[in-house]
Amino acid sequence: MKFKPYEKYKKVDLPWLDEIPSHWEINKLKYKFELVKEPSIDKDPIVLSLTQRGIKIRDIESNEGQLAKSYEGYNTVKKGYICLNPMDLESGAASISEYNGVISNAYFTIRPKGFDINSDFYSKYFNLHYKKKIFYGFGKGVGRPEGSGGRWTLNRETFTNFPILSPPKEEQDKIADFLDHNLAKIDEFVELTERQIELLKEQKEVLINDAVTKGIDKNVEYKDSGIDWIGEIPEHWEVTRLKYLTNSNLISLSNNEEKDKEIEYIDIGSVGFFKLKLEPVKMLFGQAPSRARRVVRNGDIIISTVRTYLKSMLYIDESLSGKIVSTGFSVLTPKGGVNSNYLKYSISGNYLIQNIIKSSVGVAYPAINDDRLMSLKIVYCRDKKEQEEIINYIEKETNKIDRTIELYKNQIDLIKEYRTSLIASAVTGKIDVRDF
Structure with a gap:
């Protein structure tokens, strides 16, 4: 879209602007x-x-x-x-x-x-x-x-x-109308694109959930799982409880730690659904909140036990190993022989998330205690080769979805930059929209 400038401008002494239309x-x-x-x-x-x-x-x-x-x-x-x-x-x-x-x-x-x-x-x-x-x-x-x-x-x-x-009042009116018209189209594009991103995220969740409850080989015999939201699972898979696959809250800081010891803290608000929304915050132990106690290691999985409907969960990789998390998290450490990467995807299954929410107590701040969490049932495949095949399938397919999501996000960023540029050009007189 090409717009013409005004015919005449005059110099102005403003730090953010050097000229305006001559009659403004x-x-x-x-x-x-x-x-x-x-x-x-x-x-x-x-x-x-x-x-x-x-x-x-x-x-x-x-x-x-x-x-x-x-x-x-x-x-x-x-x-x-x-x-x-x-x-x-x-x-x-x-x-x-x-x-x-x-x-x-x-x-x-x-x-x-x-x-x-x-x-x-x-x-x-x-x-x-x-x-x-x-x-x-x-x-x-x-x-x-x-x-x-x-x-x-x-x-x-x-x-x-x-x-x-x-500007003269009639030009203010024109500029406002011009921007309302064009920004509405831009905002509609952004809204539609954001909706596409949400649909892709839902598709990703469905894909993972299907892989960890039905497997990727559809030619196997199935049996009833006995779990709501799942139905049948591969016959050679099992239904077990989290406590048989993981330990919880193995390492915590004591109140006797040195006050000037520096820690990097992750609170519940910093964690989304298997993503870190905010980087860990560096602080001294003596100035840290009393809930900053649980130590996480590579391969751990943390699950928020408060306001469980927010689905705050995270896989701890090497970059986060040694960080301190809130006692509002349950820190799950896979037991010997359990593939932590496979367990991560199993825990992210929608059926387990819904069971965590359903088992929570409270209205404004629903919570689940650690014992109740660990007793929840989970579908699990013991076959190591099949686990690897499922992991590879999930990562291959979700990477495709993630690349599409990233493309959409880049499009949104670009159109938002254009939106700001269009507003700036119109309200500072860089373009003449009086004929709009």
Whole structure:
């Protein structure tokens, strides 16, 4: 898609921009917007939350995330107001509200002072300042000495005096319409591609589950497994319990460890379904949480025993050997003669996951104790050659799926880069969309 520039430009003295269309102006934010300071008195308000995907109505009944004791005193938000996050200049966001409600007064909430402002245009304009790290250059560190990793924030004075571009109102309208039209198509592509990725992940789970419960040789005799969600299994396979294949929690740190001993800690939030979402955190033992106790070794498998519906499980390879994990994990160490790689795939079978969830106790934080976990039944093939054949089959087929997933992810990254570039070009006047 090719767009033409404006005919004339003028130089400007902004750190992030060197020229703008000749008829555009630059104003301080406070001349075009006012900060909203209207504490709510509503005892049962619609509570809003500012996210990367816009302003959403918050579900205060779900107990997810931090909840306030009372929402009285929260800032009033009306349709068309813009909310910005001054506390996170690296991954924060700005968005126009489509709702009347209340939002934390830690956010900046602004509304236009006059009729020459299109809030949709400026919502995209301000959000670009997060994407391009423009606000970040004007932030200040709080909480810790500068340079030591403290929070990077934008204060009110800096924000209200911030220079903003001011195109004529009719151009703001055109740019907003142009972006709404094109971003909708981009977002639809991203949504469809993300859906394809989820379908491929489901296909991968089905493939693994089928391989570890039915085998890959379909010409064998079958027998009833006696386990829900499975049905028949190869006749020469067996149904056993985890405790006969693994030991649990063999190595733990004692409370008498040296306080200045450095450890690398993995908590439950860092682990997804057989993937590490966040790298281990280095810390001193004396400063580590009391749950940082279990030692893992190469070939171990860790399974979260709390909030089991999240399916937090991980295979420990050589790179993670010696790390410390939360006592919220059960650390399974394969017994002698048990192939840890094969066991990993057996444990990732959907039937076992569902049984773990079903056997958990509690509503908000369902959990399973270690004894109950170890007593769960698992389908197991003892034949070493067949194990290797199954492992090779799973890895070959899942690698194909993973490569396709990676291709889709790269496409999403590229289109998101184009999305940001298109917004930047439109709201800073690099392209002329008045004929759109």
